[in-house]
Amino acid sequence: MLYINGQWCEAQSKETYPVYNPATGEVVESVSKGGSIDAKKAIEAAQAALKPWSKLTANDRSHYIKNASSILRSRREELAEIITSEMGKPIAEALGEINTACDYLEWYAEEGKRIYGDTVPSSSPTKRIIVMRQPVGVVGAITPWNFPIAMITRKIAPALAAGCTVVIKPAESTPLTAIEVLKAFHEAGVPKGVLNLVHGIPKEIGQEMMKSTDVRKITFTGSTAVGKELARQAADTMKKVSMELGGHAPFIVFEDADLNRAADGLIASKFRNAGQTCVCTNRVYVQKNIADAFAEILTGKMKKLVVGNGKKPGVTIGPLINEQAVAKTKEHIEDSVQKGAKIIYGGKRPEGKEFEAGFFYEPTVLMNATNEMKISSEETFGPVAPIFLFETEEEVIEQANNTPYGLASYFYTNDVSRIFRVSESLEYGIIGINDPLPTTAQAPFGGIKESGIGREGGKYGIEDYLEYKYLSLELNI
Numbered sequence: 090m091l092y093i094n095g096q097w098c099e100a101q102s103k104e105t106y107p108v109y110n111p112a113t114g115e116v117v118e119s120v121s122k123g124g125s126i127d128a129k130k131a132i133e134a135a136q137a138a139l140k141p142w143s144k145l146t147a148n149d150r151s152h153y154i155k156n157a158s159s160i161l162r163s164r165r166e167e168l169a170e171i172i173t174s175e176m177g178k179p180i181a182e183a184l185g186e187i188n189t190a191c192d193y194l195e196w197y198a199e200e201g202k203r204i205y206g207d208t209v210p211s212s213s214p215t216k217r218i219i220v221m222r223q224p225v226g227v228v229g230a231i232t233p234w235n236f237p238i239a240m241i242t243r244k245i246a247p248a249l250a251a252g253c254t255v256v257i258k259p260a261e262s263t264p265l266t267a268i269e270v271l272k273a274f275h276e277a278g279v280p281k282g283v284l285n286l287v288h289g290i291p292k293e294i295g296q297e298m299m300k301s302t303d304v305r306k307i308t309f310t311g312s313t314a315v316g317k318e319l320a321r322q323a324a325d326t327m328k329k330v331s332m333e334l335g336g337h338a339p340f341i342v343f344e345d346a347d348l349n350r351a352a353d354g355l356i357a358s359k360f361r362n363a364g365q366t367c368v369c370t371n372r373v374y375v376q377k378n379i380a381d382a383f384a385e386i387l388t389g390k391m392k393k394l395v396v397g398n399g400k401k402p403g404v405t406i407g408p409l410i411n412e413q414a415v416a417k418t419k420e421h422i423e424d425s426v427q428k429g430a431k432i433i434y435g436g437k438r439p440e441g442k443e444f445e446a447g448f449f450y451e452p453t454v455l456m457n458a459t460n461e462m463k464i465s466s467e468e469t470f471g472p473v474a475p476i477f478l479f480e481t482e483e484e485v486i487e488q489a490n491n492t493p494y495g496l497a498s499y500f501y502t503n504d505v506s507r508i509f510r511v512s513e514s515l516e517y518g519i520i521g522i523n524d525p526l527p528t529t530a531q532a533p534f535g536g537i538k539e540s541g542i543g544r545e546g547g548k549y550g551i552e553d554y555l556e557y558k559y560l561s562l563e564l565n566i
């Protein structure tokens with residue numbers, strides 16, 4: 090069901106579409122197929138709710154956000170089942186995502202109370218200058234399938250805290266989780282029109298958001314290709330945009346690294362969500378003189394990874410989201426092998442009845458990767474780790490930066506001076522130093538170059554939902 094102006098409703102067209110379980114190929118549920126008319130109604134509702142919502146105090150707004158978060162936390166187990174059913178990640182990862190999603194809600198429920206302004210010393214003795222910050226207005230939020238709850242709350246939390254109202258378009262593959270988020274806010278008593286949900290036909294819903302002069306900001310998380318198209322469309326009405334786009338993370342293991350720790354870190358970074366995260370390692374650079382030792386430790390540890398239905402206890406690698414994702418993974422492996430790479434772990438779809446109906450692929454490690462391979466420049470978004478060898482620090486920094494992406498990067502070393510040399514040279518928004526999982530609600534998540542615009546998280550993430558306004562007072566003094 091769609092959620093517009095505080096009401097659950099069907100799409101105007103009465104049409105529905107099936108949501109599939111990527112582990113079994115079964116239909117989980119059919120949902121309304123929203124389109125232009127539904128999106129238009131949602132935008133009107135958000136516009137009507139904007140003034141009263143923005144006039145509430147930050148304290149009042151924070152109560153709704155915190156209450157919704159408490160409701161979501163109280164439903165973690167049920168929610169995790171829904172997430173795993175519609176996008177496949179193991180239950181343990183789904184539970185972790187729900188915690189992260191609520192962390193963002195609770196962080197911004199408080200951050201909204203710290204939207205400070207300024208008084209600026211005037212150059213005129215009779216003038217006083219006050220700088221205010223006000224909500225940008227109605228926000229269009231478009232989110233991906235790979236983190237179906239966290240990518241929504243990472244947007245609506247700062248938006249609501251800042252006094253904005255929102256129309257959410259979740260990924261068509263994962264509407265069920267989005268519905269649960271709106272249920273929680275509805276139960277928390279959020280006023281009608283403040284939050285609206287329209288899932289269905291991406292182009293139609295997107296076009297309504299982009300052409301509306303009431304929508305003053307678009308916040309998008311997804312592929313770079315779609316992000317570029319939306320940014321182009323946003324220019325027609327000069328909307329603010331936040332873009333959290335694709336990545337191609339390097340993972341560098343220096344000779345002085347703790348190899349066991351680096352191997353654990355690579356597994357965490359590369360195979361989380363079956364390799365379907367924007368911050369997953371896409372290239373592994375290992376210093377030549379420790380490469381064989383590292384590869385042996387890594388492949389030994391990978392034996393602990395278990396491929397299967399994410400609902401099955403002990404499974405650590407669920408299915409990919411669809412057949413196209415499996416095809417991309419296969420393409421990158423086959424292309425690499427044709428160009429000289431060697432498969433040292435995995436490299437095929439798992440066999441057995443339990444795997445036949447799902448989009449499963451074995452976690453895979455390639456050795457002797459080179460820049461001629463597609464995997465060295467295209468985002469894989471699948472469970473494949475290609476190992477490139479390097480000799481010097483200067484060489485690997487040049488290699489690591491040789492990409493149009495700039496989201497996350499990782500390196501392992503125990504040399505403090507190297508930590509600062511390499512961190513200051515890497516062209517990325519996020520750098521994990523001996524840390525494969527840097528994402529947290531307190532920090533500014535986001536990328537540079539073609540990985541996006543803006544940040545989500547920390548004190549920085551609310552900036553994108555605010556406008557500056559200054560008052561100049563001429564006084565009789």
Ligand SMILES: NC(=O)c1ccc[n+]([C@@H]2O[C@H](COP(=O)([O-])OP(=O)(O)OC[C@H]3O[C@@H](n4cnc5c(N)ncnc54)[C@H](O)[C@@H]3O)[C@@H](O)[C@H]2O)c1
Nearest residue numbers: 232233234259260291292295311312315333334335336367
């Ligand atoms: N930087 C980040 O925080 C982050 C997080 C998750 C995913 N991603 C990136 O997203 C990609 C995978 O996610 P995906 O497959 O959902 O990406 P996608 O770009 O195909 O879709 C993302 C969202 O955009 C919508 N969409 C697609 N075309 C649209 C259009 N013309 N108008 C309006 N909406 C449209 C989709 O329905 C979905 O809701 C990867 O590149 C990944 O790196 C980035």
Ligand SMILES: O=C[C@H](O)CS(=O)(=O)O
Nearest residue numbers: 235236365366367368528
């Ligand atoms: O896929 C992109 C997500 O933003 C990854 S994370 O869970 O935020 O690290």
